[in-house]
Amino acid sequence: MLFFFGTRASKIKERKLKRTTCPYCQTQDSFVVSTFSKYFHFFWIPIIPLFKTNIAECTHCKKSYDKVHFTQEMQRSLDNENRLNPAKRPLWQGCGCLVLVAFFAVMMTISLYGVYMRSKNPEKYKIEVDPRLEFLNADIDKLSSFVQAKDTVTLALKQCVDDDIVGGISTEDIAYFTKQSGDKLLILLEVRDIKKINTKYRKELIAVIEDCMRYTNPKDSITQYFIGIEGKWNTVLIKTPFDEDLGGRFADKQLLLPFYGEKPIVKDDKEMDSVLVE
């Protein structure tokens, strides 16, 4: 198994240990000590240097000793060597750190440059969003199964729908929202147990609403109806003067957006509010 990060060691120095005797073969001045430097790597790029280790080997009997098994004599000799001829850690072992620092510096510079460019030339960097969708989502959030008495349009619709609807739907759970804008009326319904109606008959709900609107005729001034029916999880039916999506499973709620006006060309937030009908 390969490890993409961890520690590695590299030999950084080799020195002779003077005035020592191998405890095993009794040969004098036969030790060569190798100094290794450990470092932390990520994808084999050294990131952080860690600690140094020393291993002494007797050139005569080939026996090796790690630091904890050094004799006092060997330790003294090594201390002496460290003073006169220290084993310095190579610079490259920390280069990953430098690479990381440089990487973050570059990223910072790029993002700051982006912020600067956007502030200098806001037109070019504007994000393409249709704010009408925000209004629609806000209205969908206002769906409620409790209709206030003063909300006469919704109340009349609810009473009519309650009388007309069939198919085991519990009418008291249906949530309503209506909103008038000029000659347009937005009608949103939420039928959470819509799955009780066979998919191919779901569009009858739209027909019921249209009939009810004709019957209750709330205001003669209204000529355009934008009807959307929400299921438990998503929009399932849409009918507007321009479009319809009556498959009964997933309808594109964006078809309702013309209720909120033409798609604004100006994308500046402040100017947009004045374009939209509220």
Ligand SMILES: [Zn+2]
């Ligand atoms: Zn030896």
